[in-house]
Amino acid sequence: MTAHTMQIHDPSATDIVDEADVYTELLPLDGARLIELGCGAAAHTRAIAETGRPASVLACEVDDIQHGKNLEATDVPDTVTFARAGAEAIPAAADSADVVVMFKSLHHVPVEAMDSAMAEIARVLRPGGLAYISEPVFAGDFNEVLRLFHDESEVRRAAFEAVRRAVDGGVLELVEQRSFHTRNDFDDFADFEDRVLGVTHTEHDLSPELYEQVRETFEGYMVPGGARFVMPIRVDLLRCPG
Template sequence: MTKPNHTPRTALSVILEELAPISGLSVLDVGCGAGGLCAPLENAGAIWRGVDPFPTDQNDQIDTAPAQAMPYDDAQFDAAICVNALHHVPVSAMPGALGEIARVLRPGGRLVVIEPKASGPLSQVIAVIDDETDIRTAAQDAMDSTAALTQTKAYDYPRAERYADFQAFCDSLTAVDPARAAQIATQHEALNRAFLQHATREGAGFTLSQPMSLRVFTPAIVRHG
């Protein structure tokens, strides 16, 4: 594994570095949510397409499908990204999802997977309402054991998330998973205590750090024809 980078970075900066030169590449964003990376990657010259299991009417470039059953031809994309999404795939479907990504990548194509580690201040706060230790570990295990992809690079780096206040933090949690609203309401006081304990005040806002895991893969099987 490459030596960890201890300078806070963003998912966008890491993707642009690992897929350079990205201009002209067709990039599939697996588990893209509402498509937050669409505009910045298109601005960098990528041809962006997103897929997510939950339907959205905000972007007609997003297809509705689970990662383990994507509606694309073999070898359709130059690259793929999976940002904070693999651990949201059902554990039993993780191997299938990685296999599907390998299938839709062209020979020599690159997959960039960014996953939160099961540690760090942000994870400790979120664990008050949603402890993701097991599913994050399962995502790492699935990448360790996949036969569909060959890992070419791996390293950890810190991410810094900034929030105006505790309510902004809660809003960010429900944006990822609306079902968390009920948990936040039930554990509001405990969540607030944990937020104030682990967050660092910066100016008028707060920062929570989160160690991230990055892995880069290529398809393991060379396709012919």
């Protein structure tokens, strides 16, 4: 597959899977020196490190508040090191990583810095090393709620175009694209408010009127047991040339 045949969304992909099954299949984790960019609350960091497979995990997060919480965590394997850093300036030496992963974080990189982030990924990867870039596709019911206060359609397209430019320019080579759905479930609106409206990396300052509109729209998806969404995901698996 070339850069010109890459697609931002494959509507024919309808499988609902646990993303851990996808990256476990695609990535050579045994003994890997792994860097995670935009680790957030470090859920994936923990899951990967707890397998005992990677030799080391450098988990980078640009948000000061979340990074501080990560540093205070006591349930993280000692193979993990946290760093306060963005994808456009990775605190690692050239050719020092076997695997770089981004879980739904490239679209949070400032648009003007996305090309620099792709170049940084290529810099820190050893020749033949792999980058796993997972991005949510702006489609589906969940985004009908999200777009009311935070329309990410443009930044998600910009993230896709940055990957495509990197492949087109030979910065990284495309191994494959993988499309699937993951579950994105909430117990109730309070759970949504905590996990989505309350994130520290983006300030969602909703007016009382918009807040009520978001709440009413969200509750339209409530069924017994909570609100059940599926989120379309695209993974671009890339290789460092050489």
